[in-house]
Amino acid sequence: MTRRSAIAGIIAVALAGVTGAVHAQTDALTPTGRWSVDARGSAPVPPMGWNSWNAFNSDIDEEKLMASANALVRTGLAAKGYRYVDIDDGWWLKRRMPDGRLIIRTDSFPSAITADGATSFRPLTDRLHAMGFKAGIYSDIGRNSCGQAYTSNFAHQPVGTRDEREVGLYGHVRQDIGLFMGEWGFDLIKVDGCGIRAMSPDNPLVKSGAYRVLGPLVDYDTLPRTDIAAVRGLYESVATALGETRPRHDYVLSICLWGAADVRSWSRFVGQMSRTSEDLSPTWERMLHNFDSAVRRELYAHPGSWNDPDMLYVGTGPFAADHPVEARSHMALWAMLDAPLMIGFDMRKATPALVDILGNPAIIALDQDPAGNQAVLAYDDDTVQILVKTLADGDKAVAVFNRTAAPADAVLTAEQIKLRADADITLTDLWTGEVSHFTGEDALHLAPHQTMILRIKGAREHAAGLYLSEQPGRVNPAIDGVVEPEADPLIHRGTLTWRSTRGDGEHPHYGGWGGARADATPYGQTLKVGGVVFHSGIGVLANSRLEVRNAGFRQFSARVGIDDSARDRHAPVQFLVYGDGRLLAQTSPLPFGGAPTTIAADIAGVRIIELVARGEAGTRFPDPVTWGAAVLDR
Numbered sequence: 001m002t003r004r005s006a007i008a009g010i011i012a013v014a015l016a017g018v019t020g021a022v023h024a025q026t027d028a029l030t031p032t033g034r035w036s037v038d039a040r041g042s043a044p045v046p047p048m049g050w051n052s053w054n055a056f057n058s059d060i061d062e063e064k065l066m067a068s069a070n071a072l073v074r075t076g077l078a079a080k081g082y083r084y085v086d087i088d089d090g091w092w093l094k095r096r097m098p099d100g101r102l103i104i105r106t107d108s109f110p111s112a113i114t115a116d117g118a119t120s121f122r123p124l125t126d127r128l129h130a131m132g133f134k135a136g137i138y139s140d141i142g143r144n145s146c147g148q149a150y151t152s153n154f155a156h157q158p159v160g161t162r163d164e165r166e167v168g169l170y171g172h173v174r175q176d177i178g179l180f181m182g183e184w185g186f187d188l189i190k191v192d193g194c195g196i197r198a199m200s201p202d203n204p205l206v207k208s209g210a211y212r213v214l215g216p217l218v219d220y221d222t223l224p225r226t227d228i229a230a231v232r233g234l235y236e237s238v239a240t241a242l243g244e245t246r247p248r249h250d251y252v253l254s255i256c257l258w259g260a261a262d263v264r265s266w267s268r269f270v271g272q273m274s275r276t277s278e279d280l281s282p283t284w285e286r287m288l289h290n291f292d293s294a295v296r297r298e299l300y301a302h303p304g305s306w307n308d309p310d311m312l313y314v315g316t317g318p319f320a321a322d323h324p325v326e327a328r329s330h331m332a333l334w335a336m337l338d339a340p341l342m343i344g345f346d347m348r349k350a351t352p353a354l355v356d357i358l359g360n361p362a363i364i365a366l367d368q369d370p371a372g373n374q375a376v377l378a379y380d381d382d383t384v385q386i387l388v389k390t391l392a393d394g395d396k397a398v399a400v401f402n403r404t405a406a407p408a409d410a411v412l413t414a415e416q417i418k419l420r421a422d423a424d425i426t427l428t429d430l431w432t433g434e435v436s437h438f439t440g441e442d443a444l445h446l447a448p449h450q451t452m453i454l455r456i457k458g459a460r461e462h463a464a465g466l467y468l469s470e471q472p473g474r475v476n477p478a479i480d481g482v483v484e485p486e487a488d489p490l491i492h493r494g495t496l497t498w499r500s501t502r503g504d505g506e507h508p509h510y511g512g513w514g515g516a517r518a519d520a521t522p523y524g525q526t527l528k529v530g531g532v533v534f535h536s537g538i539g540v541l542a543n544s545r546l547e548v549r550n551a552g553f554r555q556f557s558a559r560v561g562i563d564d565s566a567r568d569r570h571a572p573v574q575f576l577v578y579g580d581g582r583l584l585a586q587t588s589p590l591p592f593g594g595a596p597t598t599i600a601a602d603i604a605g606v607r608i609i610e611l612v613a614r615g616e617a618g619t620r621f622p623d624p625v626t627w628g629a630a631v632l633d634r
């Protein structure tokens with residue numbers, strides 16, 4: 001860029017700031033030149049480990065925990081990357097008064113006994129650290145825990161007066177984070193949200209005086225009744241306290257809001273992993289539910305902050321080792337999602353067959369691939385889904401997933417993998433090691449519930465570079481254009497096991513509908529502008545700003561326009577490309593219905609590219625726009 005055009009760019013940016021001041025939403029489109037995904041914690045790849053909840057519920061103690069830790073070492077799983085050992089609900093006795101220090105349940109954790117009665121987890125975390133593990137602990141963002149709110153018949157509930165039973169972080173964030181992550185030496189904290197969801201004035205437990213009223217800030221069933229900003233603010237305060245306690249930022253903040261509070265829209269700025277749904281149950285239908293809650297969020301997972309469809313149930317019920325097809329599917333799908341891999345099984349009972357599934361190095365390598373690209377849906381229906389994940393070395397991982405209990409036929413095409421249809425494609429089946437080849441397309445036969453998982457080499461369809469939709473780990477929809485959060489309807493609604501069919505059924509819950517997508521529009525349609533179909537591209541709403549991390553590419557190009565699926569259609573959209581905050585290229589405002597317009601920019605030496613689609617300011621439901629065939633070339 002010449003000096004003159006650089007100055008023009010700065011003026012354009014400054015002007016955008018001025019007009020934007022009128023509409024807060026437009027203002028957010030001003031480029032920042034920054035990558036805004038949280039870099040305060042440490043999760044360059046999805047955390048892996050073991051957590052007590054799925055195995056033991058709240059009935060956890062030191063013996064069970066250490067037995068599982070020892071089993072992770074003995075079976076070789078620790079060496080394969082399962083390095084976090086996390087205590088979930090059930091560890092706390094009470095909050096000591098008047099100083100508010102949390103006291104550990106020492107009859108479950110005898111090593112926590114101290115002479116002065118203050119109790120300490122330090123001996124336990126020291127032991128885990130000496131074994132090469134990292135240690136995790138559990139709390140709640142409200143005053144009370146999930147066990148207290150929903151399952152007071154569970155083992156190990158806090159005891160004492162009402163105030164002593166307020167074991168959650170609310171009002172104690174700095175004190176508790178200092179205790180957990182400083183004095184006690186934990187490395188990960190899972191922060192649940194029941195205390196801001198359940199303690200409403202009409203809760204009988206509140207009415208009876210057992211617990212204090214708080215909010216509720218989260219209305220799980222009605223997104224517009226949730227105070228999203230307040231919830232985010234509370235979790236922000238935890239992230240701030242973590243930074244103070246751990247100035248080296250060697251911690252993981254695990255946000256457990258079960259997809260509520262539109263957490264999809266903000267978790268990547270706050271924590272390292274974030275639950276996308278309600279708790280997983282060991283049933284096939286709920287596995288589908290949790291999988292679906294993350295599978296269309298490929299642009300919301302990045303190195304440093306991951307989608308968390310919940311801890312693994314591999315080993316239990318339909319995912320037990322004697323159901324190897326289902327157990328492998330669950331494992332392979334979580335790896336394709338770049339999900340944290342947290343074993344939820346009593347490892348004292350692990351068989352070699354189960355260890356083989358959890359420990360398959362080729363599957364683990366997909367999850368832990370340093371590029372951090374969550375898989376993208378290349379084919380999607382209610383029977384078969386094909387997911388493609390681009391790996392750091394350029395290989396592709398492909399999962400062909402039969403969701404149903406009947407056998408299914410599928411055809412995998414070179415185009416779906418973005419490989420050339422006229423060149424040899426080599427497949428390695430990651431469960432069997434079997435190698436095969438095809439050209440063009442391959443007919444596959446899937447057993448009921450089977451996920452075929454393949455590592456693939458071939459000639460790239462676009463040899464000069466990489467489509468943006470092949471590198472979602474480098475594309476962050478910093479502003480995705482969603483103004484009014486809407487629940488995502490595309491999620492399988494399996495019966496919730498603990499509720500059974502009481503009430504009137506499952507409803508769409510999780511904010512995320514209209515979020516940015518790779519190779520699809522925000523509402524799940526094929527990308528299409530002026531009748532031109534793009535099988536590669538980014539779909540996002542107007543009034544959006546995408547941040548793209550450049551990895552040494554020299555040229556950006558795309559073919560852009562308002563997507564043909566738009567409903568409002570009346571306002572034009574202008575597309576702008578920035579490099580490290582400077583305007584590099586722009587279109588004129590493009591009306592609906594025209595042919596796609598080419599936009600290109602020289603991005604040599606640029607670190608952060610920003611792609612802005614500026615539509616009518618102040619609109620509540622912006623139209624979808626398409627960055628078709630968006631590509632970075634060498």
Ligand code: GLA
Pocket residue numbers: 053088089145146147192256258278279
């Ligand atoms: C919530 C969480 C679970 C678990 C329990 C503990 O339900 O989502 O993962 O931590 O609380 O009570």
